[in-house]
Amino acid sequence: MAEFLQAKDNRRILHVDIDAFYAQVEMRDNPALRKVPLGIGRDPDLHHGHGVIATANYIARRAGVHSAMESIEAKRACPNLVFVAPDFEKYRAISGQIHQIFHEFTDMIEPVALDEAYLDVTANKMAAPTLAAQLRHRIWQETQLTCSVGVSYNKVLAKLGSEHHKPNGVTVIPHELAQDFVLNLPIKDFRGVGKKTLEKFEKMGVTDGRDLYAMSLDELRVQFGSFGDVLYWQARATHFSPVKDRSVRQSVGKESTFELALHDRSEVEMTFKTLAEKVVLNMKKKKLLGRTLTVKIRDDDFKTQTKGMTQAVPFELDAAFLARQAMLIFDEAYPDNFSIRLLGLTFSNIVEQKYEAVSLFDSL
Incomplete structure (x- = not known):
């Protein structure tokens, strides 16, 4: 039965973990x-x-x-x-920005926490290790944060991979190396093995994946109940759960990074107007609305400020209005001289648009 269940899995999955977020x-x-x-x-x-x-x-x-x-x-x-x-408001805003980057690679995303997520990139034509490298580069370029990425054909192996080479590393576990990787893994590194489970394994003389692999499913069930099934399949580099896609994006936004810093208010206004137009177009295209608008500003000293405003009802998708709100926040943060390297505008608290706004005058 084990051989039947281990049919070759052709998924390509990344686990992305922002280092000590x-x-x-x-x-x-x-x-x-x-x-x-x-x-x-x-x-x-x-x-x-x-x-x-x-x-x-x-x-x-x-x-x-x-x-x-x-x-x-x-x-x-x-x-x-x-x-x-x-400062969880700040962390949520940055997490939303990172998830926005994820969506450049795939829409099959399963967030685990603010600092980690699974990405199913099976439909992306590019090689998974190349995608991992590009993703890390994009996250660093946009946020100056490093991350560790595991690349494999199931979620458990991808997670084990991201933990294997931290911080700021990539670990690729292909089919042909997966079983050896797991057999040589210390028992403490298996998913779900906590302090009490580890103590129990130590008493049993189980120290690594090879020892775990030698245990039968019945033995593991007797010792660990339903968790025994999880351990049994982990030792065989097998995991069946798919990446659980979330139908609505956590955030939608755009950013602009400047090679030459901005010092003129009119340039800032023009940038916010352009960003607002792009965000509104994207939101309308996907039939989404947002209750939180977040403005991001990074200056020449790499000091980053994020400020969000939340409404009880979603914001109207009006680019001119959004650009004005962004400028009010900017003027409060930088009333005098400034040297700006990055500006961003992001919607979060996303909801699906259940109706389409129609002017009463359209039918006249």
């Missing part, structure tokens, strides 16, 4: 944080010992700090840990 964003926006151990979370000294680490940079991770760790415990592990309170 929240921490990387804060280091990008404040370069002084790049050389210190950084934890995204509340400082326990300022919040009566409370707080949890959302993520940490790699300097802090080497000192023993990790996600979901209590802040007070993280400070014990790394006394010089620098805490930065999370």
Whole structure:
């Protein structure tokens, strides 16, 4: 039966994971944080010992700090840990921008969190490793953030691949190498194996994929219940779940990057007008509306500002109005001199347009 279920899978799937996402964003926006151990979370000294680490940079991770760790415990592990309170509005806006890039490669996207997603690129004619390289380049070019990408024929292998070479790496696991890759994988690296499961495996003398492969399905079910089935098929480099496409995009937007910085307000106005026209055209074409409008501005010092406005009802798709709103935000951020390298305009909180607006005068 196992041989029958392992029919060759011709899917091409990427798993994209932005490296230490929240921490990387804060280091990008404040370069002084790049050389210190950084934890995204509340400082326990300022919040009566409370707080949890959302993520940490790699300097802090080497000192023993990790996600979901209590802040007070993280400070014990790394006394010089620098805490930065999370800014989820900013992270959501950047995540929306990254998902916009994903849609340049495929519309078969399954978001997992703000910082990771599965992409089914089977329909794209370009080779999957080339797509992974181009995707990483586009994300870096537009956001100055690095990511790790796993490339394979199912979701589990793609996820294992993205974790195999971090940060800022690509791991390709083709059919002919998949079984050897899994057989040599430490048992702690298998998907779903947590602390308690790992302790149980250690008592059983199971240390890697080869040991796991030697266990029968019945043995695994007795020891781990329904999770035993998951482990059994992982050890055989097999996973059946498809990328679960979301029918409505998370965001729709456009950006312009300038080789020569903008210093003139009229140039900024013209750029926002052009961006608004493109976004409106795209939204109308896809019959979508948005409740949140986000403006992104990056200056010559690579300081990035994002500011969004949300309405109870979707925005009217009027390019002139949207451009004026963008300029109001810009003028508030840069009332005097400026040197701008990037401008962006994005809709999020997307909903499908259930009707088409028609003027009463059209029939007269």
